[in-house]
Structures are given as C-alpha cells and as structure tokens.
Amino acid sequence: MRCGRARRWMAAAFDDELGPRRRRGLDRHLARCEACRDEMAVSGRLAEALARLPATAEVPAAVEQATLRRVRVLAAEDDERWSARALWLRVLLPALATAGVVVVAALGTLRMPAGRQAERRVAERAPAAVAGRSEKRVEVADADESTRRAGHGRPPGPPPALAAAPELFVDLPLLHNMEKLEHFEAIRTTTLDDDTPGEEPQSNG
Amino acid sequence: MDREPGPPAPESVVVAPVSVDPDVALMLRVQAGEQSAFQDLFQKYSPRILQYARRMLASDARAEELTQDVFVQVFRFRARYRPESRFSTWIFTIATNLCLNELRRPERQLRVDLWDDRQDDGRREGPSLADPAAVVPEEGASSRELARRLDAAIRRLPEKQRAALLLSRMDGLAYQDVAGALGCSEGAVKALVFRATQSLKAALREFL
Numbered sequence: 001m002r003c004g005r006a007r008r009w010m011a012a013a014f015d016d017e018l019g020p021r022r023r024r025g026l027d028r029h030l031a032r033c034e035a036c037r038d039e040m041a042v043s044g045r046l047a048e049a050l051a052r053l054p055a056t057a058e059v060p061a062a063v064e065q066a067t068l069r070r071v072r073v074l075a076a077e078d079d080e081r082w083s084a085r086a087l088w089l090r091v092l093l094p095a096l097a098t099a100g101v102v103v104v105a106a107l108g109t110l111r112m113p114a115g116r117q118a119e120r121r122v123a124e125r126a127p128a129a130v131a132g133r134s135e136k137r138v139e140v141a142d143a144d145e146s147t148r149r150a151g152h153g154r155p156p157g158p159p160p161a162l163a164a165a166p167e168l169f170v171d172l173p174l175l176h177n178m179e180k181l182e183h184f185e186a187i188r189t190t191t192l193d194d195d196t197p198g199e200e201p202q203s204n205g
Numbered sequence: 206m207d208r209e210p211g212p213p214a215p216e217s218v219v220v221a222p223v224s225v226d227p228d229v230a231l232m233l234r235v236q237a238g239e240q241s242a243f244q245d246l247f248q249k250y251s252p253r254i255l256q257y258a259r260r261m262l263a264s265d266a267r268a269e270e271l272t273q274d275v276f277v278q279v280f281r282f283r284a285r286y287r288p289e290s291r292f293s294t295w296i297f298t299i300a301t302n303l304c305l306n307e308l309r310r311p312e313r314q315l316r317v318d319l320w321d322d323r324q325d326d327g328r329r330e331g332p333s334l335a336d337p338a339a340v341v342p343e344e345g346a347s348s349r350e351l352a353r354r355l356d357a358a359i360r361r362l363p364e365k366q367r368a369a370l371l372l373s374r375m376d377g378l379a380y381q382d383v384a385g386a387l388g389c390s391e392g393a394v395k396a397l398v399f400r401a402t403q404s405l406k407a408a409l410r411e412f413l
Contacts, residue, residue, distance in 0.1 A: 011399050015380075042406050045413045049355050050374045052348075056252035057259060060269065064247060067273045071243060071280045 001029040006036045010043055228292035236283050247276055250293075253376060254300050260371055261304040263360045271307060275300045297378060298386040301368050308364050351412045358408040362401050365389075369397035370405075 006029045012018040013026060030037050228249070234242035254275050258268035278299050279286075286295055359367060368387060372378045373394070380398075384391045406413065 008399070011395075011402065015395075039406075042410065042413045043402065046402060046406055046409070047374075049348075049351055049409075049413070050370075053352060053355060053375065055256060055375045057256040059251045059255050059272070063255070063269045063272060064251065067247060067251075067276045068244065070273065070277050071240070074277065074280055075238075075240065 001025055003029075003033060003036050006030070006033065007039060010036075010040050014043060014047060226291050226293075229288045232283070232286055232292050232295075233288060235280070236286065243276075243280060246279070246292075250296055251276065254296065257297070257300055257371055257376060258304060260356070260359055260375075261301075261364070261367060262307060267307065271300070271303055274303055278303070291382065293376070294378060294382040294385060297372055297376060297382075301372070301386045304368065305364060347412070351409065354409055354412055355405065358405050361408075362404060366397045366401035366404070369394050370401040373398055 006026055009018055009022055009026045013023065018026065030040060228246065231242045231246050231249075235246065251272055255268055255272045258271045258275075259265060262268050262271065275296065279296060282299075286292075359370065362370065365387060369383055372383045372386060373380060378386070380391045380394045383394045387394065387397075389397075
C-alpha cells in the first residue's frame with residue numbers, strides 16, 4: 001500500500017468507516033511505515049484538540065431579548081394577516097355575494113319581457129308545426145286560429161269544420177284559453193273518441 | 206448567488222420521529238403557536254449557533270446578529286419544517302446558508318481584507334473567540350496555545366471546508382446532514398473534511 005492511500009484510509013478509520021479488511025491492511029502499512037505512523041498520531045492529536053474546543057458560546061442576554069422581540073413582532077404580523085383574512089371571509093365575501101345576487105336579479109328582471117316575447121313566438125309557431133299531421137287536426141287548428149284572431153273572445157258558434165262533426169267538439173270555456181296551457185298541444189290534438197287503455201273501466205271477467 | 210435560507214433539501218431528510226428527537230416535539234409546538242417552546246429551542250441551540258457563527262464569520266458582533274437572524278428564520282419558516290428531518294440538521298442548514306451568504310457579500314470582503322491586514326498586530330474585531338483557558342483550566346500553556354492557534358487556523362480555511370469541518374467535527378452532524386446543509390454530496394463533504402484536516406495538520410504540525 002502506498003502512503004497516499006494509507007492517509008485516506010486513516011481519515012476513514014477515524015470516522016469508523018473502514019471495513020475490517022482495509023483496517024488490517026492499514027495496520028500492516030503502519031507497522032512498517034514510520035512517516036504514516038507519525039501522521040496517524042498527529043491526526044489523533046488533532047482530533048483530540050478539535051474535541052476540546054468549546055462547541056458553545058455564552059449568548060448575551062441582549063441577543064436573546066432582541067431575538068424574542070423580533071419574533072413577537074413577526075407573530076403579531078401573522079396575527080394581523082390572519083385577522084385580515086378572517087375579515088375578508090366574514091364580511092367582504094358575503095357582501096360581495098349579496099351584491100352579485102342583486103345584480104343577477106336585476107339583469108333577470110330587465111330581460112324578462114324579451115323572454116315572454118319568445119314564449120309567445122313559440123306558441124304561435126306551434127299550431128303551424130303540427131298542421132300537417134292529419135287533416136282533422138288542420139281543421140281544428142284553423143278553428144283555433146280563427147278563435148285566436150277573435151281576441152280570445154267566446155266565438156258565436158263552432159267553426160264549420162267542427163259543426164260538421166259535432167262529436168269532436170265540446171264547447172268548454174277552458175278551450176278558449178288553450179294557448180296558456182302547458183300541455184296545449186297534447187290536449188288540442190286529443191279527440192274525444194280516442195281510446196286510451198287507462199280510461200277503460202276495469203272488467204272483472 | 207445567495208443561498209435561500211430555509212429547510213434542507215429533501216435528500217438530506219433523515220427519519221427523526223418525535224420519540225427519538227425531543228427537539229422535533231418542541232418544533233411542532235412552535236408550529237402550533239407556542240412561544241414558550243420557541244424560547245426553549247432558543248436556549249438550547251443559540252449557544253451552539255453563536256459559536257458556529259463566530260468561527261464561520263470571525264466577528265462576534267456579526268455572529269450575534271446572525272444568531273438572531275437564524276432564529277427569526279426558524280420562526281418565519283416554521284410551517285415548512287417537517288418532523289421527518291432532525292431539528293439540528295434544519296437549524297444548522299439555515300445557519301450555514303446565512304453564514305455563506307454573509308461571507309459572500311461584497312462589503313464583507315472589504316471588511317475582512319482590512320481586518321486581515323491587522324491580524325499580525327494581534328488585533329481582532331470585537332471580543333476574542335471562546336477562551337480555551339476558561340473551558341479547560343487544567344490544561345497547560347501549550348494546550349491553550351494549541352487551542353488558540355487551532356481556532357485561528359480554522360478561521361483561515363476556505364469557507365466550505367470550514368463549514369464541513371465545524372458541522373461534522375464540532376456540532377456532531379452526520380456527513381449526510383452536512384451534505385444537505387452545504388448542498389453537495391456526502392462524498393464531497395468527506396473530501397472537504399479531509400482537505401481541512403490536512404490543512405490544519407500542516408498549519409499546526411509543530412504544536413501537535
């Protein structure tokens with residue numbers, strides 16, 4: 001073993017990081033090399049001298065007081081920050097939410113007439129859309145249209161198409177306000193002679 | 206570039222459960238807002254941090270300021286501390302970062318140069334470092350002389366060698382923890398310590 005390697009292994013030996021095989025090799029080298037023996041002894045004395053040096057110093061009271069004062073200031077700043085966040089959560093956020101609701105409500109109110117107009121347009125288009133489904137329906141739609149043109153007033157009598165088939169016509173006041181019904185289409189296209197199984201009386205045998 | 210004072214790098218994390226390291230429990234109490242726990246940590250660690258800073262900076266006044274800064278950083282970054290790492294590793298990492306930042310400040314270079322010119326006159330900035338005679342009164346004059354020269358030789362080491370030597374030999378940090386504090390590998394730390402001890406042996410051969 002050369003002296004350079006032996007000196008690197010000495011450092012590892014002082015750290016107890018040298019394996020047993022290398023330790024034996026180092027010991028063999030030290031046994032025959034006086035310079036490395038001296039180096040090992042000097043390393044030992046240096047380690048002792050380092051260990052004897054004080055690792056602590058007396059901290060002046062002023063340093064402790066100044067540190068604790070700075071930390072108290074930091075803690076107070078943290079508290080202030082948290083208070084500001086809490087204020088934001090408790091007061092400002094609900095206030096903003098309320099303002100938002102008010103704005104949305106105001107916008108909704110302003111846009112309401114336009115919505116109603118759209119609904120009316122849809123209702124006007126609906127009879128025309130179903131006009132081609134059956135001839136009977138067309139006749140009913142025409143009758144209804146004439147009724148609507150009359151300004152929702154009660155017509156003097158059934159239209160000619162319905163007068164020809166009186167079994168299809170029941171003159172109820174409700175029918176004059178059909179446009180306002182949600183299921184206007186379903187009701188309007190239902191004839192009295194429709195046989196719906198649910199309406200059949202239950203037979204016992 | 207300044208090193209960011211803060212928690213050690215993740216690779217330096219050592220498992221240090223509360224049962225093994227009582228300082229972890231203290232630090233967790235600091236995190237919970239207990240100022241008395243912070244005071245306990247200060248009383249326990251400030252003497253070591255102050256001595257480390259004195260040896261790193263060779264200035265008592267600046268070492269005292271830096272000790273304050275270290276504990277203020279501990280408090281400021283308390284939320285970042287994770288109990289998986291030893292508290293001593295964490296605080297010495299902060300101290301090392303602050304010391305290295307301080308040593309690399311341009312105005313510091315000027316101050317040290319002026320101070321170095323006066324060294325031969327036996328004049329020092331501020332009061333003397335630890336008085337070896339007060340610690341080992343039974344030792345003879347040669348031992349006191351060795352301790353004084355050893356302190357002086359440590360201060361003359363390059364900053365990273367000095368930090369590696371002090372952290373591993375004086376403050377008892379494992380090489381892995383020193384590596385985390387210095388931001389280098391464990392092998393690099395061993396090399397730094399080896400070179401530092403070789404320099405010290407060369408400087409103090411006649412006293413060893």
